[in-house]
Amino acid sequence: MEKELASVFLQAKYDAPNLKIVWADQGYRGKLEKSVPMVCGWKLAIVNKTEKGFKVLPRRWVVERTFAWLGRNRKLSKDYEENPHNSEALVYISMIRLMLKWLALAEPSGSYIATNTS
Template sequence: VLITTGNIQDRDGGKMTLWYARRRFVRLRHVWADGGYLGKLVTWTLETLGWTLEIIKRSDRATGFQVLPRRWVVERSLAWLTRSRRLSRDYEGRCHTSASWCYLANIRLMLRRLDPSVEPL
């Protein structure tokens, strides 16, 4: 989890996220991102990290809702997180507090997978 302040552009936040992910996920070689990360980040990722950054873009001719390859994974994961009340709005004043709530929400999701009979909080 990497949470930044609101004045950080997506591409800059993406660069920070990829930089930290490099140390944690040493076998990672390919990353998918949406159109908001198009530009210098693709080149930076290849030159600095040696990874390929594939941009998943929606077709210009598309109308209405369409499921895009790999992008649905992120949307699904964010939907799971926002089911937690504390993550549905920006209640927290500090980034590390929001990150802690993300960890707690993910722990709850993993525990539910281990024992589905447990009632949600």
């Protein structure tokens, strides 16, 4: 499993050169905690459970919220796709749609000026 995660981190290093910190669950404590900073140059922050029972963990809510946003899209609510590239494309489309929605809400009303192109 650690070899698979290491390959994911190396691919992420190539895809996201500006990445500085990665948050992870306690399950990723171990060799990755030492190798990720050495190989990728990132800080690997392990989010620890401090109490028994349910408690919102720091930064974990960001991931859960993003999964909830993605799950609102019908095609992403279940794993329908056989090809992982199709699923990845659907995630991109979903997040683009979400960002466009935020941008549209951020504009003050009446700021859109329709132009006649004819």
